[in-house]
Amino acid sequence: MSVAGRGLVDRAAETLATGHPIIVTAGAGPSSVADIVIAGQHAGADCVAWAIRYTSGFLCAAMSAGRADKLNLPALRGDGLAKKGIPAYGVGVDAAAGIGTGISALDRAHTVRVLAESGTGPDDLTRPGHVVPIRTAERGVLQQRGAAEAAVDLCMIGGLAPVAITATLLTDAGHLLQGDELAEFADRHQIEMVTVDSVAHHVLRHGTSRRGRLRRLVEQPVNLGVEGPFLIDFADEVTGATHTVMIGHVGPGQNPGQIPKVHVVTACARRQSESEVGDGNSPLDLEAGGFQITEQGGMIIALRDTPELFMAEKFELARGAVVAALRHFGVGRAWVIGWPDGSDRGASRLIDCRPDPKHRRVAAS
Template sequence: MTDVCDVKKRIESATNALTTGRPALIVSGADDQEVADVLIPAALASPRWTAWAVRYTSGLLCAAMRSTRADELELPAMVRGNGSSTTTPAFGVGVDAVAGVGTGISATDRSRTARVLASPQTRPVDLTRPGHVLPLRTASRGVLERRNSAEAAVDLCEIAGLSPVALTATLLGDDGTLLQGTELAAFAQVHGVPVVQVQDVVHYRLHHGDGHVGRVRQTATRIVDVPDRCLRVVDFYDELTGAHHTAFLGSTTPAAASTTPAAAPTVYIVFECSHRDPLAPDCGCRREFETRRIRIAAEGGIIVYLRSNPRPANQYTVQGHELAQGSISSILTHLGFTTVIVSGWPGDQHPTSARALDLTPTVRNPAYKTAASL
């Protein structure tokens, strides 16, 4: 299971660095298969950090961006038919900025080109082809569509509130080999560069959204009269999957739940059946729902009723229970809870067991920062 606290610390450390224009490292693979990529936010690329990236990498600097943005800038894949790979991004035609560069190869020139690529005002005529910065065409849904360091770099820029374009290059040692394990950790410590795993970005996207919008959006609140009690009902739209979920709240309030750990309410997870309405008399999941409803009426608590994902499961790099976990935590965070006890957590080997869930908010950068002064 992912260590949520460690993930929060790593993401927060990386986004704090990126918002000041400093680099971070994104690591993919495990053990002796590790590959670390330097990430510099293209919107804030400076000659200093671009030169640093050239010094400690292969020097092949790429500008990772969504394939949709690459299309807008008329940056097709170098190799025809390579734009739909399920495992790797496609290299685009190399570019330089039209204005403000010399030969295009210097750190000053490449940082300028990176900032031009990151600016939403940039148009195809603002770029010359070929050039010295290679676009990387990444998946439109980021790491949730293709689990790759380039997708993670773009997602992380967006999470930090920056333009979703990342200047990247693979980190190498002085002997030209990949830095891994203890050598990689030592490099990060010496240079004061935060390290993030691709899986960390996947976890953030699942539970917190993409930096622009949260994972879920509240759509309606109402009171439903049921035997013995009125329940507050809150409907949500899942921005990632397109599903509609509902939370039923008993007497528990977020304020009461946050006072002491002992006050943490119990959350019961119920998945929809074919009828898709737990309050309907002939609903197949009514018995389970009624059992939970009676309990929250007497003891307080929440029922989270999850509906099916209307989009094909093969669109995502994660399993169905992981998508459900992200929906649940995002719904509860939206409702104001910080600590809860969950019964029926998706993916548990023992679905009737309960687990504590820490919902402490993590990175929040509502402002969307565009390219630095060009």
């Protein structure tokens, strides 16, 4: 099995990082809705005026519900509507300083840049105003498959502030811009297009930060009376869970041509001791496993669940975490025993994945 490359989503994120707009479609068929997306911190009058020209002119500022709460931007009718696929609009705002009436492209661009600044507080905004926030799901496209969530995730993938302008594309006659007309528009204006599903696929495997999906926390040796292996905890920035990896010799340190074995198990929420990771029914004997991977190489990946609800299946979330762990250690190919496939035991499968570069290739602004 091969792991899909990053090209399409990365190019879209790079485009946002250079201050240019992209198109996000909520589907791949001819009836999909297409939105112009502009990175909030790069919102300029010319780009905003262009977006107004080719859309309804109803410009929204997509941001997480948590960020909106910090700015005192409550939902107009409550977040419950977002669960039905209806955007959770917040109270419209203008920047408190530096604008005129608030309606011009110049003023709205300034307001969105203020919304994107990390130091902005509630007093830096006036209400009501001409820019309408959309309160997005905290975990982005994996919790809500919307264009607004994709826009925020793409900004984070590009290393930008997690605020984005979104506006729905329309024809001159006022209809949704779709199908061949949408393709012709993107080609004429030379704009990158990306689907919400492709962003979700990317986030599952790579996360949204430049560090990748897994962030290394704590490392400790396992006391087996021999050199190695190590237990390493990782924070999963997609699900919020903490996973543990026991690692022997893998990657560049393994024998040439040897494909490491990787055992995937389900762990309890917290390790009960340094010698056991289990789910309460079938504990994993780390001592026996440690001797095995010390002698033969490979790793054991103990995945922990999360109580949060996602639109992605649990086995899809688990697959992404496994691939992220392999990539972290520079493993290009591995035999994965217990590869998540939706069953209780999982499958044994040869997995191919490309290791992460030391630095993400998304261009800085």
